[in-house]
Amino acid sequence: MVVVKYGGAAMKSPELQASVIRDLVLLSCVGLRLVLVHGGGPEINSALERAGVKPQFRNGLRVTDAPTMEIVESVLAGKVNKHLVSLVCLAGATAVGLCGKDARLLTARPSPDAAELGFVGEVARVDPSVLHPIIASGYIPVIATVAADETGQAYNINADTAAGEIAAAIGAEKLLLITDVSGILTDPDDPGSLVKEIDIAGVRQMVAEGKVGGGMIPKVECCVRALAQGVRTASIIDGRVPHSLLLEILTDEGTGTMITG
Template sequence: MWGDTMKISNADRARVLVQALPYIQKYTGKTIVVKYGGNAMVNEGLKKAVMSDIVLMQLVGINVVLVHGGGPEISSMLKKVGKESRFVRGMRVTDGETMEIVQMVLAGKVNKDLVQLLERHNGRAIGLCGLDGGMLMAEKLSGAEDLGYVGEITEVHTDIITDATANGYVPVIATVAGGSGGEVYNINADIAASRIAAELGAEKLILMTDVRGLLRDKDDEETIIPVVNVSEVPKLQNQGIISGGMIPKVDCCVEAVRRGVGRAHMIDGRIPHSILIELFSDEGIGTMFC
């Protein structure tokens, strides 16, 4: 229905708009945090679709906050300088030199490219990172293996975010954080989006992923679970339905809901306009945590 190339009649267009109206009324004036990453961030067609979705949300009065990653770009830059990327449990091992590159790529190139892209779609955007206004404070992530400058968020200060949305801008946030001793830490973007959404009292957190959502059978996309109550998560983990790389994403959704976010959604960023389908249609998309 939302596809760019699909031809629909005027009557179908009217039905789409009528169906969207109550959702537009529901979310106007509310805050929605979108974590942007995966294939939607590297495929040019999908990238344009996401930007147009965000601009439309902004135009109907939604306070959109865009939190982004940038793993492929960081790996590419490290390769250019002859430095190998190393990961432990899905987290990038970040020594001092790597942290400088992470900060440069995330808060510099990736962040400003997204701001420019939103502006080209006639949106109003401002690029920020966790260092601005002391937005994200962190300490070194503790664990069995030393990951270097990988941080765990200790505080979130949202004044600079709410100032931006109040003035009609989409805050585009790169997830680096400051330490109490002047250190700079690399922060997982899913976790940062979850904590920011909670601190803002957001209506929704939307995590864009490269899968349809939470699947009962990881090899069958038709087994998607559309709604999960956070109380069901331990049982789903024990059954092995939530496993591997899905565990930290689900944990972020659960944490957001437990901290007061209205709903958390894991949606398939490979589908064009997946954000609009989730927000403004009866069908929805992906898996909703409530």
């Protein structure tokens, strides 16, 4: 099984979005069992701006007060999820749209930084039982990362984090984060400094040295956690590159950065 997280500016272009989904469906057609976990940052930002709210981030995570949470849930679990399900179906596969609240797929808990971040949650528990029959039927679950805690309070879960926890819970072989960066760079200002492959120890050293920061922190952390829980490889790949998903899975060269245990 392969868990694919799709998000960032890689979702902005309708043409590129359709291409990514077609590649996903192609992989499904040749026998891969896939789960698609999605973000929706650009769409959420647009909705917030229309509502007169300026988006705010801390360490790559969206600051989410109560009005922002309502917009996040409406956009992610509604508009974006339904759109991606529709694209998968148009490309010839069958998708099932879900969010973390459905069948208690994800149970949230407040972030330790809740005082600063608001309703940003962590994944307290994953119950993948709803996913198994969907995957076994050859369908593609498309998951929006809005979840609730034990009291029913909704939380915004970082999509990278959720994808990693879901990958571990279903025993996935691979975790792929499709985003709007080329991967891990030894020099953030030099695209040619891409790290093609690195292990957990190497990633931790780069974080400690300050070479990984901002929005890359949740991505790297979720990869490390997934690997520690049994996922074999985790890759961060550039969704702006045509067919990056196919290149990563079907070629030895791959794209982006692959992290191993």
